[in-house]
Every structure is written in C-alpha cells, then in structure tokens.
Amino acid sequence: MSKSIVDHALEALLYEVVTEPKPGLVDPNNNGSHSDMDVYTFINSSVALREYFEQASQLGESFTGNDLIEMFASLREKGIQAEKAMFAATNNVNTHKGAIFSLGIFTCAQSYAGVHQQNVYEVIRQMCKGLVAHDMKDKEKTNKTIGEQIYFKYGYAGARELAESGYPVVEKTTLPFLEKSTGTINQRLLDTLIKTASVIADTTFIKRSGGMDQLPWLKKVCRQYFDLGGSKTAEGIEYLREMNTIFVEHNYTLGGCADILIVTIFMALEKDSLSFKN
Numbered sequence: 001m002s003k004s005i006v007d008h009a010l011e012a013l014l015y016e017v018v019t020e021p022k023p024g025l026v027d028p029n030n031n032g033s034h035s036d037m038d039v040y041t042f043i044n045s046s047v048a049l050r051e052y053f054e055q056a057s058q059l060g061e062s063f064t065g066n067d068l069i070e071m072f073a074s075l076r077e078k079g080i081q082a083e084k085a086m087f088a089a090t091n092n093v094n095t096h097k098g099a100i101f102s103l104g105i106f107t108c109a110q111s112y113a114g115v116h117q118q119n120v121y122e123v124i125r126q127m128c129k130g131l132v133a134h135d136m137k138d139k140e141k142t143n144k145t146i147g148e149q150i151y152f153k154y155g156y157a158g159a160r161e162l163a164e165s166g167y168p169v170v171e172k173t174t175l176p177f178l179e180k181s182t183g184t185i186n187q188r189l190l191d192t193l194i195k196t197a198s199v200i201a202d203t204t205f206i207k208r209s210g211g212m213d214q215l216p217w218l219k220k221v222c223r224q225y226f227d228l229g230g231s232k233t234a235e236g237i238e239y240l241r242e243m244n245t246i247f248v249e250h251n252y253t254l255g256g257c258a259d260i261l262i263v264t265i266f267m268a269l270e271k272d273s274l275s276f277k278n
C-alpha cells in the first residue's frame with residue numbers, strides 16, 4: 001500500500017476545510033450555511049475515513065482484472081461502508097458524502113495508475129464508463145436522491161457526470177489554475193475554489209437555490225471576485241465575506257465545488273505542486 005497517497009487524501013480533506021473565508025461552506029471561523037456541523041465535525045469525519053482511503057488505495061494497487069468497471073464496483077461497496085463510518089463519526093451529519101465518492105475514485109485510480117504507468121484521468125474514465133446510464137435508469141424510483149431528482153428534471157448528472165468524463169475540469173482547469181497560482185496556500189485554495197464555482201454546476205447549489213436559475217448569478221459573483229483582485233486584495237477577501245452573508249441568508253452552499261477543490265488539492269499534493277509560492 002502506498003502510504004503517501006492515503007496521507008495526501010486526508011491532507012486534501014483537511015486543507016479544504018481550514019481554508020477561509022469560504023462562502024456558504026464550513027470553515028474554522030464560520031459554519032456558513034450548515035447549522036448541523038462545524039470544523040471539528042470535519043476533523044472527526046476525515047479521521048474516520050482513513051480506513052476507507054487505505055482500502056481504496058490498496059484496491060487500486062492490487063487490482064489485476066481487465067475491466068476497471070469491476071474495480072469501481074468494488075470501490076463503491078467500500079464507499080457505502082465509508083458513508084456509514086462518516087455518519088457514525090458525525091452524529092449522522094453528511095460532511096463528506098461527495099468526497100467519499102470523488103476522492104475515493106481519485107485515490108483508487110491514482111494507485112492503479114502508479115502501478116500500471118497509466119494516466120489517472122484515463123483510468124477514471126475506464127472505471128466510470130457507463131456510470132450515468134447505470135445509476136439513472138429508473139425514472140419512476142421513489143425516494144430519489146437530490147442528484148437523481150436533478151438528473152430527471154434537468155438532464156444534468158452532476159458528480160456522476162464529472163466522474164464518467166474523467167474530471168476534465170480538474171485536468172484542464174482547476175489543477176493547472178492551482179499550479180499557476182501564487183501566494184499563501186490559503187490564498188491559492190480560495191482562488192481555486194471560486195474558479196471551480198465559475199466552471200462547474202454544483203448540485204448542492206442547484207438543490208439549495210431551487211433550480212438552475214441562480215447559476216448565472218453565481219458565475220457573475222465569481223467574476224466580480226476576480227475583478228476585485230481575488231484573495232490577494234483586501235477587497236477580494238471582503239467580497240468573499242459578503243458572499244458568505246448572502247449565501248447564509250439564502251441557505252446556498254458550494255458542497256460540490258468543495259469536493260472538486262479536494263480532489264484538485266489531492267492531485268497537487270501528488271504532483272508536489274502545492275508548497276508556498278510567492
């Protein structure tokens with residue numbers, strides 16, 4: 001088992017939650033739009049997930065079959081157990097459901113890619129081939145998850161769609177953006193979070209804002225943040241605090257963007273491109 005991959009997965013979870021000020025999301029100073037959790041809940045949840053990331057990494061290292069869809073099926077079983085471990089550690093609060101899915105995929109795929117000298121995004125595409133069709137075949141299902149409801153209403157498959165396409169947004173946009181960014185790690189991660197919010201459609205935001213209509217507004221405020229100089233200016237930071245106030249008023253959040261930030265941090269740590277850069 002590759003120790004550093006597991007360490008990087010846990011570091012990615014913790015780097016994300018300590019980054020502040022984040023609009024709507026939990027950070028050390030503020031619970032954002034999440035009254036049922038705080039930064040300590042996230043620490044408990046992260047530590048409880050170590051075993052899962054060890055299993056995900058081990059699976060990627062040891063899988064010898066030809067069909068990576070089978071590796072993903074096996075990862076998902078472990079993911080379902082990990083969700084139980086998360087709920088047990090958080091008093092039944094959903095801290096890391098999206099991260100169990102996305103970061104679990106990255107941890108497993110990166111381990112497999114290391115052993116087989118393959119491209120991690122290509123490995124993910126092979127693992128998640130047909131995922132949306134596989135998960136979204138029952139329109140009549142009762143008790144649909146938010147992701148399923150959004151898919152059947154708008155045809156957008158959120159976290160599953162990004163996984164099936166091999167996270168092009170990470171490979172082409174958020175990771176290069178983070179790698180080029182400068183400043184403290186906090187500044188670089190804040191800018192990368194807002195960059196992420198300007199390029200993906202986050203189903204937690206769609207759910208909390210009641211549909212797709214507020215997505216153009218979100219893109220506009222992200223642009224405004226960068227026009228003000230982003231995390232390197234006092235105006236940019238003040239704007240994030242104002243965004244947080246608006247997010248809390250409307251109960252908006254960016255849970256999916258946080259997950260994409262987490263996997264972006266994970267890849268940057270794996271590539272050793274996240275040290276302090278002036």
Ligand SMILES: CC(C)(COP(=O)(O)OP(=O)(O)OC[C@H]1O[C@@H](n2cnc3c(N)ncnc32)[C@H](O)[C@@H]1O)[C@@H](O)C(=O)NCCC(=O)NCCS
Pocket residue numbers: 075076077078079080083097098099100101102104145146147148158159160162200201202203204255256257259260
């Ligand atoms: C696909 C997942 C994320 C959940 O699906 P669900 O239908 O509940 O989706 P929903 O859209 O509500 O999203 C869940 C979480 O994904 C994250 N997310 C939202 N949008 C995005 C996005 N565009 N990109 C990445 N992550 C996103 C958020 O954290 C959100 O809370 C996963 O939990 C899952 O497969 N659940 C089924 C049970 C399972 O197999 N669990 C084990 C997973 S390894």
Ligand SMILES: Nc1ncnc2c1ncn2[C@@H]1O[C@H](COP(=O)(O)OP(=O)(O)OP(=O)(O)O)[C@@H](O)[C@H]1O
Pocket residue numbers: 016017024025026027034093094095096097098099204253254255256258259
């Ligand atoms: N720092 C963070 N703060 C808050 N949420 C985060 C953070 N990082 C990641 N997330 C993601 O946001 C999701 C939580 O969103 P949300 O609270 O809307 O879900 P829920 O608890 O299922 O729904 P609700 O609270 O509406 O009942 C988690 O799955 C988690 O992956």
